[in-house]
Amino acid sequence: MSDTLLATKFYIPAALPNQVIRRRLLTRLDEGLQGGNRLTLISAPAGYGKTTLLGEWIRRSRFSAAWLSLDEGDNDPARFMSYLLTALRRIQPGIRDTEFDPAQLESPHSALAPVVNSLDEIPGTVLVVLDDYHTIRNQTVHNAVTFLVENSPAHVHIAISSRADPPLPIALLRGRGQVTELRQNDLRFNKQEATEFFSANPSLELSAEDIAALTSRTEGWAAGLQMASASLEEQQDKSAFILEFTGSHRYILDYLLEEVLQSQPESIQRFLLYTSILDQLSGPLCDAVIEGLIHPVSSQLILEELEHKNLFIVPLDNQRKWYRYHRLFSDLLKGRLGQLYPEIKPDLHQRASQWYENAAAPNQAIDHAFLADDPGRAAQLIEGAAEATFMQSQVMTFLNWLKKLPEDELRDHPALSVYYSWALLWSGAPFELLETQMEQSGQLQDHSARSLPLHSFLAIYDGEVNQAESLARQALDQLPEEERLLRSLSNFILASTYLARGETTQGIQLLEKTARDSQRTGNVMIAALVLCELGDESQKHGNLHQAENFYQQALELATDEQGQLLPVAGKALIGLGDLSREWNDYRTAEAQLSQGLSLTRHWSVLGAFEGYLNLVMLKDSQGKRNEADQLFSQVQELAYQFDASEVDDFIVEMFAARRNVYYGNLDAVHEWADNLSRRGSKSPGESSKVEDLLQARLWKYENAIIVRLFIAEGKYSKAIQLSEQIIVEAKKAKRVFLEIDVEILRAIAYWKAQSTDAAMNSLTVALNLAEPDRFMRVFLDHGDQIFGLLEHAQRAIEEPRLQAYIDQLLKAHTSKQEKLLVRPGAKPKEITEPISDRELEVLRLLPSSLSSTEMATELSISVNTLRSHMKSIYAKLDAHSRYEAIARAKELDLL
Numbered sequence: 066m067s068d069t070l071l072a073t074k075f076y077i078p079a080a081l082p083n084q085v086i087r088r089r090l091l092t093r094l095d096e097g098l099q100g101g102n103r104l105t106l107i108s109a110p111a112g113y114g115k116t117t118l119l120g121e122w123i124r125r126s127r128f129s130a131a132w133l134s135l136d137e138g139d140n141d142p143a144r145f146m147s148y149l150l151t152a153l154r155r156i157q158p159g160i161r162d163t164e165f166d167p168a169q170l171e172s173p174h175s176a177l178a179p180v181v182n183s184l185d186e187i188p189g190t191v192l193v194v195l196d197d198y199h200t201i202r203n204q205t206v207h208n209a210v211t212f213l214v215e216n217s218p219a220h221v222h223i224a225i226s227s228r229a230d231p232p233l234p235i236a237l238l239r240g241r242g243q244v245t246e247l248r249q250n251d252l253r254f255n256k257q258e259a260t261e262f263f264s265a266n267p268s269l270e271l272s273a274e275d276i277a278a279l280t281s282r283t284e285g286w287a288a289g290l291q292m293a294s295a296s297l298e299e300q301q302d303k304s305a306f307i308l309e310f311t312g313s314h315r316y317i318l319d320y321l322l323e324e325v326l327q328s329q330p331e332s333i334q335r336f337l338l339y340t341s342i343l344d345q346l347s348g349p350l351c352d353a354v355i356e357g358l359i360h361p362v363s364s365q366l367i368l369e370e371l372e373h374k375n376l377f378i379v380p381l382d383n384q385r386k387w388y389r390y391h392r393l394f395s396d397l398l399k400g401r402l403g404q405l406y407p408e409i410k411p412d413l414h415q416r417a418s419q420w421y422e423n424a425a426a427p428n429q430a431i432d433h434a435f436l437a438d439d440p441g442r443a444a445q446l447i448e449g450a451a452e453a454t455f456m457q458s459q460v461m462t463f464l465n466w467l468k469k470l471p472e473d474e475l476r477d478h479p480a481l482s483v484y485y486s487w488a489l490l491w492s493g494a495p496f497e498l499l500e501t502q503m504e505q506s507g508q509l510q511d512h513s514a515r516s517l518p519l520h521s522f523l524a525i526y527d528g529e530v531n532q533a534e535s536l537a538r539q540a541l542d543q544l545p546e547e548e549r550l551l552r553s554l555s556n557f558i559l560a561s562t563y564l565a566r567g568e569t570t571q572g573i574q575l576l577e578k579t580a581r582d583s584q585r586t587g588n589v590m591i592a593a594l595v596l597c598e599l600g601d602e603s604q605k606h607g608n609l610h611q612a613e614n615f616y617q618q619a620l621e622l623a624t625d626e627q628g629q630l631l632p633v634a635g636k637a638l639i640g641l642g643d644l645s646r647e648w649n650d651y652r653t654a655e656a657q658l659s660q661g662l663s664l665t666r667h668w669s670v671l672g673a674f675e676g677y678l679n680l681v682m683l684k685d686s687q688g689k690r691n692e693a694d695q696l697f698s699q700v701q702e703l704a705y706q707f708d709a710s711e712v713d714d715f716i717v718e719m720f721a722a723r724r725n726v727y728y729g730n731l732d733a734v735h736e737w738a739d740n741l742s743r744r745g746s747k748s749p750g751e752s753s754k755v756e757d758l759l760q761a762r763l764w765k766y767e768n769a770i771i772v773r774l775f776i777a778e779g780k781y782s783k784a785i786q787l788s789e790q791i792i793v794e795a796k797k798a799k800r801v802f803l804e805i806d807v808e809i810l811r812a813i814a815y816w817k818a819q820s821t822d823a824a825m826n827s828l829t830v831a832l833n834l835a836e837p838d839r840f841m842r843v844f845l846d847h848g849d850q851i852f853g854l855l856e857h858a859q860r861a862i863e864e865p866r867l868q869a870y871i872d873q874l875l876k877a878h879t880s881k882q883e884k885l886l887v888r889p890g891a892k893p894k895e896i897t898e899p900i901s902d903r904e905l906e907v908l909r910l911l912p913s914s915l916s917s918t919e920m921a922t923e924l925s926i927s928v929n930t931l932r933s934h935m936k937s938i939y940a941k942l943d944a945h946s947r948y949e950a951i952a953r954a955k956e957l958d959l960l
Contacts (some may be wrong), residue, residue, distance in 0.1 A: 074134045078120040083265030097245025105224040109249040110375045112288025115226035128190035129156040140203040157187045173212035185218040198227040229374040250925040253285025341398030346388045353420040411437045444474040458590040458633035461667040464488040483515040493670030514543035518554045534562040553591035593619040597636045607801025609838035616640040635664030639676040649841040652952035726773040781818040836870045907934045
């Protein structure tokens with residue numbers, strides 16, 4: 066038989082042109098070999114580079130290698146053994162020259178013991194590669210390979226590549242720690258490897274964003290990247306092509322059809338096509354979708370078999386209950402379903418919608434109702450899910466649903482009208498559109514009371530405090546107890562009216578009660594919103610650590626069971642980001658603010674407004690004026706677009722004036738101050754009218770900017786006089802943050818006026834107020850003009866506590882370079898244990914806006930596994946949150 070053997074089956078594949086060296090995978094293979102593992106199993110779908118990786122491993126190693134490429138004909142045991150022995154003889158001539166009688170293989174011990182003994186005589190490490198093992202179905206061959214794996218000498222190692230797990234004792238070997246396994250997820254090209262792959266073809270000229278998009282779209286599938294590269298050669302607009310790159314592209318289509326789909330039995334093909342409408346797959350869900358369309362089968366067993374065959378299916382949990390198809394494979398299946406069975410698609414979506422409704426998963430039920438082209442059912446489902454959707458702060462989700470509904474469906478479901486008005490408000494829709502919708506809501510019978518909280522909200526935003534209180538009380542009187550969302554909103558607005566009038570104790574008590582009630586009723590959005598408001602109040606009162614505690618509570622509350630942050634969590638992150646900025650921890654602040662803004666855009670334009678202001682302050686503190694200017698332009702645009710109130714316009718104007726003082730544009734500040742005079746800005750003592758309360762609240766902050774202007778112009782006596790008035794009002798309102806800031810301004814004015822003792826008195830007051838919570842930027846943002854004052858205070862103030870605090874401020878001030886500044890009191894720690902390759906993949910996703918669930922999906926691991934990796938990362942980086950981990954990783958150049 067040896068004369069008929071194909072020599073090409075023994076050839077180790079040559080390196081491909083511009084082949085990417087998979088160093089992280091080669092390291093895994095080497096570690097398994099050095100650890101004495103008996104078997105290496107590389108199991109993944111077609112086109113994942115299994116053969117290429119084994120060939121590269123052999124070329125880069127010093128061991129002897131016997132290579133055998135298998136095919137269908139090797140299911141003949143005698144033929145298989147002839148090929149195997151011939152492959153072994155290529156590295157050790159003389160290994161059992163006699164031919165096998167197939168009957169001998171029924172007893173592997175007697176047949177293969179001489180082979181094993183011969184292997185023991187080969188010096189050095191020996192690698193036996195069985196490539197394309199998925200072609201083997203003969204149990205006698207499997208028994209022979211099992212014998213070789215279990216009995217070969219320690220220096221002989223078996224490596225198998227296969228598209229499906231072979232029926233070998235893998236679990237037993239795994240339990241003994243004797244197998245190295247590389248699977249689909251391991252073989253995916255990461256961004257670095259994809260960049261190296263495309264960089265080898267400089268004519269493509271792909272940007273980092275283009276490469277990242279292709280890597281994500283192909284899920285790192287080597288064949289997908291190669292086909293994309295070939296396709297791109299023909300494209301003029303490569304970025305546009307990448308955006309449209311799907312499984313329907315002819316190269317991908319041909320490959321998947323020939324290599325995967327058409328090789329399956331007819332029943333499996335139909336299962337794949339019918340279930341392609343699902344983003345996620347489970348046995349019960351698939352059963353509901355295919356019922357009566359395919360001969361009775363167990364979908365769970367099919368899914369497990371598809372996974373066993375590595376048929377482009379990805380498990381989403383450790384229990385193998387939920388799966389998804391590879392994105393490009395899914396694209397192919399959906400396209401084929403539309404071509405072959407277009408009439409059945411609506412029915413499939415209806416079935417999925419009904420299953421999700423029964424499973425209490427309204428989002429998916431609504432999505433499938435729309436895909437089934439059944440807006441009536443979609444409207445009914447949206448109406449039932451409206452309150453719960455808002456209580457989860459999924460405002461943009463709700464708004465997107467309503468945009469898909471025909472107008473007649475909206476009219477037929479009047480309960481949606483009030484929620485639509487709230488969604489328009491929070492999304493920053495033009496006030497004219499909002500007014501029209503509110504009028505329609507108010508005219509609907511039995512729905513006028515449900516409109517009251519919205520009218521109250523708008524009143525307080527417009528400074529009409531008494532009217533807001535009256536409307537909120539009416540709403541609480543008229544709304545039934547089951548209206549959990551609207552009653553909570555009314556209480557929140559009522560508390561805000563107390564705070565607007567300076568009735569702080571009463572306002573905070575109502576906020577605390579509202580937070581407790583909202584948590585008890587599952588109203589996450591309002592509970593988190595109220596906790597953030599308590600955090601804001603604590604921050605204004607100078608209790609930064611208390612504020613941090615409130616924001617952290619809100620963040621934890623706004624995290625769902627899958628570890629995904631809800632949109633309202635963005636407000637908590639924005640609050641935490643502002644605290645991190647105040648504590649001079651720039652990188653943590655930027656991570657928190659950036660993710661907070663990303664989340665908030667799905668909830669409320671009002672929250673984004675606050676986040677942008679904080680980010681502008683951060684960039685100004687870092688000396689990045691151009692970035693700050695660009696961000697501030699976005700803030701101004703947001704304020705302009707949100708025309709339901711003028712308050713945001715006043716705040717933006719005030720903020721611009723403060724920045725103009727900082728950057729020396731004093732003419733613009735004078736113009737703003739003149740506008741204040743024309744508008745009639747009043748101090749709290751000038752008027753008792755309720756309508757003037759808002760202006761009275763702004764008066765303190767506006768005049769703090771005037772104090773800055775006076776100092777910049779050398780009008781120190783005016784600065785001192787005005788600062789004294791502000792401090793009186795700040796103390797009355799218990800605005801400690803403002804009091805610290807203005808005491809610093811007064812100290813600077815005295816210092817420049819050469820009244821040293823008075824300057825030291827004011828600075829000491831500010832230091833005593835600020836030291837317990839370790840304020841930093843409130844001092845440092847005054848720049849060089851605070852430096853000399855602090856240096857003098859270091860010598861003049863004898864109290865050790867304040868001396869240490871001043872020393873900390875001076876060290877922070879003199880640190881001009883951009884580097885990580887940790888929170889006061891924290892000591893940077895060197896990393897004690899290296900980050901593994903898998904942990905590094907997780908770490909690189911942390912700065913993104915992806916939730917835990919989305920990161921797990923991206924990495925094709927379970928959420929629990931992801932959390933284990935994150936816990937390990939936190940421990941190694943000495944971090945206690947995602948944001949600290951990001952900052953620490955950047956400090957160590959891991960990101």
